[in-house]
Amino acid sequence: MSGMDTPNLFEQPFPDEGPEGGDPAGSATPGDTPGGRQLALVKSGHRYVFHYQPGKESELLDRLVSMARDSECSLGMFDAAVLSHQIGRRLSQQVEWMLKQSSSAA
Numbered sequence: 001m002s003g004m005d006t007p008n009l010f011e012q013p014f015p016d017e018g019p020e021g022g023d024p025a026g027s028a029t030p031g032d033t034p035g036g037r038q039l040a041l042v043k044s045g046h047r048y049v050f051h052y053q054p055g056k057e058s059e060l061l062d063r064l065v066s067m068a069r070d071s072e073c074s075l076g077m078f079d080a081a082v083l084s085h086q087i088g089r090r091l092s093q094q095v096e097w098m099l100k101q102s103s104s105a106a
Contacts, residue, residue: 037054037090038051039083039087043075044074046074050063057087057091064083
């Protein structure tokens with residue numbers, strides 16, 4: 001199966017600019033959409049957008065590694081590492097927000 005056969009990824013010609021989404025000051029984090037979370041990468045004139053549900057980050061990471069290993073997919077290990085870093089940063093922001101909320105409530 002090629003990395004391009006998955007419904008979690010779509011490729012559009014650049015410059016299709018979508019909204020950044022989310023409100024870092026509210027309950028949503030950057031990249032949140034009404035149906036879950038979104039992660040995007042622009043590479044070589046294409047925009048790759050991954051949609052996933054909160055708590056399913058490890059499944060997305062597995063999929064990114066699988067795509068990076070697929071010679072037919074243009075995403076490489078560096079791209080997977082960049083996206084992985086974004087996921088980790090987003091999780092960190094979410095934890096910080098939750099800690100602030102719990103300390104405000106106390």
